[in-house]
Amino acid sequence: xxxxxxxxxxxxxxxxxxxxxxxxxxxxxxxxxxxxxxxxxxxxxxxxxxxxxxxxxxxxxxxxxxxxxxxxxxxxxxxxxxxxxxxxxxxxxxxxxxxxxxxxxxxxxxxxxxxxxxxxxxxxxxxxxxxxxxxxxxxxxxxxxxxxxxxxxxxxxxxxxxxxxxxxxxxxxxxxxxxxxxxxxxxxxxxxxxxxxxxxxxxxxxxxxxxxxxxxxxxxxxxxxxxxxxxxxxxxxxxxxxxx
Amino acid sequence: xxxxxxxxxxxxxxxxxxxxxxxxxxxxxxxxxxxxxxxxxxxxxxxxxxxxxxxxxxxxxxxxxxxxxxxxxxxxxxxxxxxxxxxxxxxxxxxxxxxxxxxxxxxxxxxxxxxxxxxxxxxxxxxxxxxxxxxxxxxxxxxxxxxxxxxxxxxxxxxxxxxxxxxxxxxxxxxxxxxxxxxxxxxxxxxxxxxxxxxxxxxxxxxxxxxxxxxxxxxxxxxxxxxxxxxxxxxxxxxxxxxxxxxxxxxxxxxxxxxxxxxxxxxxxxxxxxxxxxxxxxxxxxxxxxxxxxxxxxxxxxxxxxxxxxxxxxxxxxxxxx
Numbered sequence: 001x002x003x004x005x006x007x008x009x010x011x012x013x014x015x016x017x018x019x020x021x022x023x024x025x026x027x028x029x030x031x032x033x034x035x036x037x038x039x040x041x042x043x044x045x046x047x048x049x050x051x052x053x054x055x056x057x058x059x060x061x062x063x064x065x066x067x068x069x070x071x072x073x074x075x076x077x078x079x080x081x082x083x084x085x086x087x088x089x090x091x092x093x094x095x096x097x098x099x100x101x102x103x104x105x106x107x108x109x110x111x112x113x114x115x116x117x118x119x120x121x122x123x124x125x126x127x128x129x130x131x132x133x134x135x136x137x138x139x140x141x142x143x144x145x146x147x148x149x150x151x152x153x154x155x156x157x158x159x160x161x162x163x164x165x166x167x168x169x170x171x172x173x174x175x176x177x178x179x180x181x182x183x184x185x186x187x188x189x190x191x192x193x194x195x196x197x198x199x200x201x202x203x204x205x206x207x208x209x210x211x212x213x214x215x216x217x218x219x220x221x222x223x224x225x226x227x228x229x230x231x232x233x234x235x236x237x238x239x240x241x242x243x244x
Numbered sequence: 245x246x247x248x249x250x251x252x253x254x255x256x257x258x259x260x261x262x263x264x265x266x267x268x269x270x271x272x273x274x275x276x277x278x279x280x281x282x283x284x285x286x287x288x289x290x291x292x293x294x295x296x297x298x299x300x301x302x303x304x305x306x307x308x309x310x311x312x313x314x315x316x317x318x319x320x321x322x323x324x325x326x327x328x329x330x331x332x333x334x335x336x337x338x339x340x341x342x343x344x345x346x347x348x349x350x351x352x353x354x355x356x357x358x359x360x361x362x363x364x365x366x367x368x369x370x371x372x373x374x375x376x377x378x379x380x381x382x383x384x385x386x387x388x389x390x391x392x393x394x395x396x397x398x399x400x401x402x403x404x405x406x407x408x409x410x411x412x413x414x415x416x417x418x419x420x421x422x423x424x425x426x427x428x429x430x431x432x433x434x435x436x437x438x439x440x441x442x443x444x445x446x447x448x449x450x451x452x453x454x455x456x457x458x459x460x461x462x463x464x465x466x467x468x469x470x471x472x473x474x475x476x477x478x479x480x481x482x483x484x485x486x487x488x489x490x491x492x493x494x495x496x497x498x499x500x501x502x503x504x505x506x507x508x509x510x511x512x513x514x515x516x517x518x519x520x521x522x523x524x525x526x527x528x529x530x531x532x533x534x535x536x537x538x539x540x541x542x543x544x545x546x547x548x549x550x551x552x553x554x555x556x557x558x559x560x561x562x563x564x565x566x
Contacts, residue, residue: 006348009346013332016334017332080328080330081332083296083326084347087294087322089347090316091316
């Protein structure tokens with residue numbers, strides 16, 4: 001019970017101090033709008049908003065969570081306020097769960113910004129919301145843990161930003177969001193399948209447009225595997241690098 | 245009874261040994277000082293004891309808990325005040341204290357009540373509504389100490405609590421430390437201010453190059469270097485030529501002429517003042533003041549560690565300004 005008081009307060013502190021700040025809220029709004037507009041402007045034919053939705057949602061989560069967690073953790077490490085959390089009598093697993101929960105929630109909220117805009121432009125009927133929600137959650141979890149992996153590997157905030165882009169931009173093209181995995185050159189296809197976003201995007205495609213190709217159960221199992229693996233790896237990294 | 249026992253604690257970073265087989269114990273209710281220059285291993289030792297760093301070898305027990313396997317249990321009874329204030333700039337003083345209390349599982353009502361009490365006790369009631377980022381360095385340090393004791397720890401680790409802050413705040417903090425100790429909190433204090441250690445600590449450990457050079461009560465440490473008895477005498481005038489006759493009359497006494505009005509007498513035997521006074525009276529030289537000279541902790545430190553204190557202080561002050 002006492003640990004959960006700490007968990008809840010760390011989560012609220014992060015939401016207040018970082019995630020619900022006006023610049024971050026505006027980022028969450030501007031980013032998906034910019035992506036959608038980009039496709040409208042670049043496309044020579046009429047753009048199907050619903051076709052774009054899984055991709056824009058995935059990217060909103062990916063960019064929101066990885067940036068936020070990597071930057072906030074690096075910031076707290078630099079200001080040494082993270083030490084305060086490490087020195088508190090809270091199990092490290094629970095502490096990291098609290099730290100990542102804020103970013104996961106932020107990512108999930110970000111995912112609904114394009115859905116909100118899309119609702120004015122197209123019909124959203126027939127979407128399987130339960131599986132979509134599962135995908136949103138698991139994409140948020142894996143992307144957040146990727147952010148944590150980045151945070152553990154860098155010392156400065158600018159490094160966190162640069163290093164996150166090193167992961168994120170290739171993902172846009174490799175995860176079948178806008179170019180189907182089957183349409184990628186053969187030598188790049190194995191790379192797609194080692195990225196968790198490929199499976200999350202596939203669930204969203206199945207849930208929104210019924211055009212995923214890997215099957216929902218398979219995608220969920222793989223994503224859960226990635227989420228667990230990344231969490232264990234991140235905790236190990238934190239223990240090894242931050243409790244030195 | 246010992247609240248902290250450290251046995252052969254060692255920390256290596258690659259080829260560098262930051263803490264080298266440190267063994268010591270801290271008694272319940274005392275103020276234990278850890279004195280040493282920059283890079284001596286003071287902060288690393290605190291990090292090892294509080295769970296921020298892992299020891300390469302050796303062990304520590306804190307209030308009966310294993311310092312590695314049961315560190316989370318041990319952290320419940322510890323308060324830790326780092327050398328730099330590390331609270332949240334975006335929170336005000338009250339929110340910072342409440343947040344820190346929540347990390348120890350304190351319920352909302354309890355933490356708010358305790359936060360208010362501490363703000364009042366530390367003279368920060370008004371500043372409690374201001375963002376921490378807008379605090380002065382002294383206020384920041386005071387709030388950081390308040391945050392470290394909000395859960396009523398049994399042992400408080402204070403890392404350089406008065407470095408880089410103004411004289412008035414430093415004085416207030418020293419008083420707060422004394423008050424906390426009087427209420428029963430054991431204090432583990434690192435400092436480079438020799439006078440601070442002298443004023444606050446019951447026992448002191450000198451640490452140099454990761455090794456504990458000496459541990460002891462102030463009196464023990466001082467007696468170690470006080471091999472001679474020294475008396476300083478003050479006159480109105482005319483003592484500069486007395487050295488040969490004095491040394492002839494008192495062969496065990498070494499005479500140092502400090503000025504025409506002052507002499508310093510040293511002897512490995514107890515100095516008997518009566519014949520000395522008679523000697524001066526016969527020459528019509530009344531003694532205005534006789535002062536028994538004891539070595540300062542500073543002299544003890546320099547003698548044991550071979551480190552110049554001024555250099556150590558300057559290094560630290562430089563760090564504080566950064």
